[in-house]
Amino acid sequence: MKISSNFQQRSTLILATFMLSLSSAVWAHGNVTPQSVDTSTLPVLGTVWKSQNPYTGNEAAIKVGTSAFNQNCARCHGLEAISGGIAPDLRRLDNECATLKDAKKQTMCAREIDDFFIGKFRKGVSRNGAVYMPPFEGILNQEAAWSIKSYLETRREKPLAAAK
Structure with missing residues (x-):
């Protein structure tokens, strides 16, 4: 034929x-240059990395974090943190915490998520030699990191309600 x-x-x-x-x-x-983040309007956090978000609910941090996310994270995690499938949808980062009824457990869960977030932010994510997320430690400061987390807290799919 x-x-x-x-x-x-x-x-x-x-x-x-x-x-x-x-x-x-x-x-x-892949290979993109991280954009600098102006954190001059935020309280300085020092050189020791926090394991819990010190900027939760801070309007100035949320404003900085919105811009920082859009410049550095949205290309993979999606505009307004709505993932298109390349990387995890960060609105769902702490969904498990939102389902907890006990206030202490919900607080502990949120702290664990903060620690998880900052670890991934600092060290990045690699599997089998492939970089899924670049490490940002040494590129963006912790003020930028926590401002991004503060922005993400405003984008939660399931907001953390006041647990009883």
């Missing part, structure tokens, strides 16, 4: 276009 040369050319063109678009999507996700 002989395949027409016109069909082969169209198939080759379609495959080449697909491969080119796929490779550009991979590069778009």
Whole structure:
């Protein structure tokens, strides 16, 4: 059975276009330069990294965090933290905490999520040699990190209600 040369050319063109678009999507996700974050309006946190968000509910931090997230995180985690599937949807970061009825347990859960968040922010995420999230320690300061977390707290899918 002989395949027409016109069909082969169209198939080759379609495959080449697909491969080119796929490779550009991979590069778009990968090697990007982090944008600096102006944290001069926030209280200085010092050199020792906190394990709990000191800026929770701080309007100035939320404003800084909104900009910082959009500049540095949205390309993977989505605009307004609504993931398109490349990386986790960070609105759901502490959904488990929101379901807890006991106030102490909810507070402890939120603290654990803060610690988890800052660890991933600082060290990044790699699996089998592939970098899924770059480490930001040494690139962005902890004021930027916690301001981003403060912004994410405003985007929660399930807000933390006052537990009883």
